[in-house]
Amino acid sequence: MKILGNIVWLIFGGFGIAVEYFISSLLLMITIIGIPFGIATMRLGILALWPFGSHIVDKPQDSGCLNMIMNVLWFFVGGFWIALTHLGFGLLLCITIVGFPWGKMHFRLMRLALAPFGKEIVNNDF
Numbered sequence: 612m613k614i615l616g617n618i619v620w621l622i623f624g625g626f627g628i629a630v631e632y633f634i635s636s637l638l639l640m641i642t643i644i645g646i647p648f649g650i651a652t653m654r655l656g657i658l659a660l661w662p663f664g665s666h667i668v669d670k671p672q673d674s675g676c677l678n679m680i681m682n683v684l685w686f687f688v689g690g691f692w693i694a695l696t697h698l699g700f701g702l703l704l705c706i707t708i709v710g711f712p713w714g715k716m717h718f719r720l721m722r723l724a725l726a727p728f729g730k731e732i733v734n735n736d737f
Contacts, residue, residue: 613664620713624700625659628720631696632656635689648685651727655693655720658732662716667723670731678729690725697721 617625633656640649658665672678682690701717704710723730 616663616712617661620662620716621660623710623713624704625662628696628700629656629659631693632659635693639689647681647728648688651681651685652689654732655724655727658723659720662720665732665734667719667730668733670729672729681728682726685728686725690727693724694721697724 632652636649636652636656638649639645639652670678697717697720701714701721704714704717
């Protein structure tokens with residue numbers, strides 16, 4: 612069922628969201644300062660390609676308050692706008708009962724897009 616959900620996800624918007632993530636990742640990686648943000652965006656893009664069958668867990672806090680500082684910077688650099696994209700697609704898909712699982716996935720990705728540092732994506736397939 613996860614494979615079918617991921618295929619439908621790709622056809623109806625998942626590919627577009629992933630392209631948005633990959634383009635922003637490349638733009639962020641142009642500068643040395645933007646590389647950590649670009650890596651976080653690349654992880655989000657990979658998750659946006661195949662989101663069903665994975666979940667997000669908190670990483671153990673071993674870097675002090677660095678994750679919090681990076682999340683605050685991320686929010687102002689681009690996280691807010693990416694989260695708005697997910698919110699718009701999520702609301703649009705939740706209008707119908709059929710699109711509800713995909714809308715719910717956008718809301719899950721929106722939560723991660725607001726604060727990606729300190730999170731880890733775990734695949735449930737194995």
